[in-house]
Amino acid sequence: MHKLLMIPGPIEFTPEVLSSMSEPTLSHVSGDFIKIFGDSLDMMKKVWMCPDGQAFIMAGTGTLAMDMAGANLVEKDDKVLVVSTGYFGERYAELLNRYGADYRILRAEPGKSVDPAEIEDELRTGKYKMLTFTHVDTSTAVRVDPVPIGELGRKYDVLTVLDGVCSVAGEEIRQQEWGIDIVLTASQKAVGVPPGLALLVASPKAMEKFHNRKSPVQNYYADWSNWLPIMKAYEEGRPAYFGTPAVNLVSALNISLSQILDEGMEVRFLRHKKTAGAFRTALKAMGINQIPDDSVAANTLSAPYYPGDIKGPDFIKEVNRAGVVIAGGLHPELKNRYFRVGHMGKITKEDTLATIEAIETSLSVLNHKFDRGAAQRVIEDELG
Numbered sequence: 001m002h003k004l005l006m007i008p009g010p011i012e013f014t015p016e017v018l019s020s021m022s023e024p025t026l027s028h029v030s031g032d033f034i035k036i037f038g039d040s041l042d043m044m045k046k047v048w049m050c051p052d053g054q055a056f057i058m059a060g061t062g063t064l065a066m067d068m069a070g071a072n073l074v075e076k077d078d079k080v081l082v083v084s085t086g087y088f089g090e091r092y093a094e095l096l097n098r099y100g101a102d103y104r105i106l107r108a109e110p111g112k113s114v115d116p117a118e119i120e121d122e123l124r125t126g127k128y129k130m131l132t133f134t135h136v137d138t139s140t141a142v143r144v145d146p147v148p149i150g151e152l153g154r155k156y157d158v159l160t161v162l163d164g165v166c167s168v169a170g171e172e173i174r175q176q177e178w179g180i181d182i183v184l185t186a187s188q189k190a191v192g193v194p195p196g197l198a199l200l201v202a203s204p205k206a207m208e209k210f211h212n213r214k215s216p217v218q219n220y221y222a223d224w225s226n227w228l229p230i231m232k233a234y235e236e237g238r239p240a241y242f243g244t245p246a247v248n249l250v251s252a253l254n255i256s257l258s259q260i261l262d263e264g265m266e267v268r269f270l271r272h273k274k275t276a277g278a279f280r281t282a283l284k285a286m287g288i289n290q291i292p293d294d295s296v297a298a299n300t301l302s303a304p305y306y307p308g309d310i311k312g313p314d315f316i317k318e319v320n321r322a323g324v325v326i327a328g329g330l331h332p333e334l335k336n337r338y339f340r341v342g343h344m345g346k347i348t349k350e351d352t353l354a355t356i357e358a359i360e361t362s363l364s365v366l367n368h369k370f371d372r373g374a375a376q377r378v379i380e381d382e383l384g
C-alpha cells in the first residue's frame with residue numbers, strides 16, 4: 001500500500017504529473033518538446049513573478065541550482081554575505097568557498113530569523129558583491145522575510161540570492177517586485193515534480209553581472225555561457241543542444257506549472273498558509289511545540305519537538321506503520337529532539353487530517369498522555 005509522503009520533499013505528486021512521466025520520451029530537438037520546454041520557461045517566470053527574468057531548467061537537484069548561482073556570479077575573492085538560518089545556509093557557505101569567495105556567515109539561533117538591521121550593518125561596509133539567504137530552511141522550518149533583504153540589496157547594490165528550494169510555489173514570492181536577483185529551487189518540493197530538475201530565475205541585473213565577469217566560470221556543467229544560448233533557443237522555438245535535457249521530467253514540469261497557475265498564485269499561497277496554521281494549532285492542542293517562533297514559522301513544513309520522553313526513531317516508525325511517512329531532524333544541534341513534516345504542493349485537508357491521526361495513534365501506542373481528538377477538531381474547524 002502507498003504511504004502518504006509527508007516529508008519536506010519529495011512530496012505527493014498529482015496523477016497528471018505522474019502519468020506524464022510515463023509517456024514515450026520525445027526527441028529533445030523535436031518541435032513538440034521545444035514547445036513544452038519553451039512554455040515551461042515562460043510559466044516559471046509567472047510562478048516566480050519575474051516577467052523580465054531569465055529562466056533556467058537543468059537536469060540536477062536543488063544543490064545544482066545553488067551551485068549555478070555561486071559558479072556564475074562569484075569570482076575569486078568576491079565578498080559574499082551568507083545569511084544562515086540552518087543547515088542549507090551552511091551548505092551555501094561551503095559551496096561558495098569552492099569558488100574562492102571571501103564569505104562571511106551571519107547566523108541566527110535555531111528557530112530564529114536574522115534581524116535585517118544586522119544585515120544592513122554588514123552591507124553598509126560597501127564591500128559585498130552578493131548576499132545569499134534561505135527563504136525556508138528545511139532544517140529549522142524558519143521562514144526569512146525576503147522583502148527587507150530585497151530592499152537592502154537594491155540600496156547597497158548587492159546581488160541577492162534566495163534559496164527557495166523549500167518555498168517556491170508554496171510561500172509568497174514576488175521576485176521582480178521584491179528586487180530579488182536569483183530565486184532558485186528544485187522540482188521535488190512545492191513545485192510538485194519528481195526529483196531531478198534544478199530551476200532558477202535570474203534578474204536582468206544578475207545576468208549583467210554574469211556578462212561582465214573577468215574570469216571564466218570554474219564549473220563546466222553549470223556555466224551559463226553553455227546554457228544561456230540553449231534557454232534562448234527554446235524560448236524562440238529553435239532546436240539547440242548542449243547537454244540532453246531530462247525530457248520526461250520537463251514534460252511533467254510543464255503539467256505541474258500549468259496546474260499551479262490554474263489554481264492561481266494568491267490562492268495557492270493562502271492554501272499553504274492556512275494548512276500550516278491549522279497544523280501548528282493542531283500540534284499545540286496535543287501539547288507539541290515547534291522549533292521556529294510562530295512569527296517566522298514556514299508554511300511549507302513544520303519542525304515539531306518530540307513531546308515528553310518520546311524517542312524519535314520509535315515514533316517515526318509508528319507513524320509509518322500508521323500509513324504516513326515523516327522525516328527526522330536535520331539541524332546538527334537539535335537532530336534528535338524534533339521531527340519534520342512537509343505540507344506543500346497538492347496537500348488537502350484529508351492529507352493533513354490523516355497525518356494528525358497517524359501522529360495521535362503513534363503517541364498513544366507509545367503511551368504518551370494527551371487530549372486525543374483535540375487536534376483533529378482543530379483541523380476540521382480551520383480547514384473544514
Ligand SMILES: *Cc1c(COP(=O)(O)O)cnc(C)c1O
Pocket residue numbers: 009061062063064088134136137138163164165166186
Ligand atoms: C532540499 C533543499 C536543498 C537541496 O536540494 P536537493 O534537491 O536535495 O539538492 C537546498 N536548500 C533547501 C532550502 C532545501 O530545502
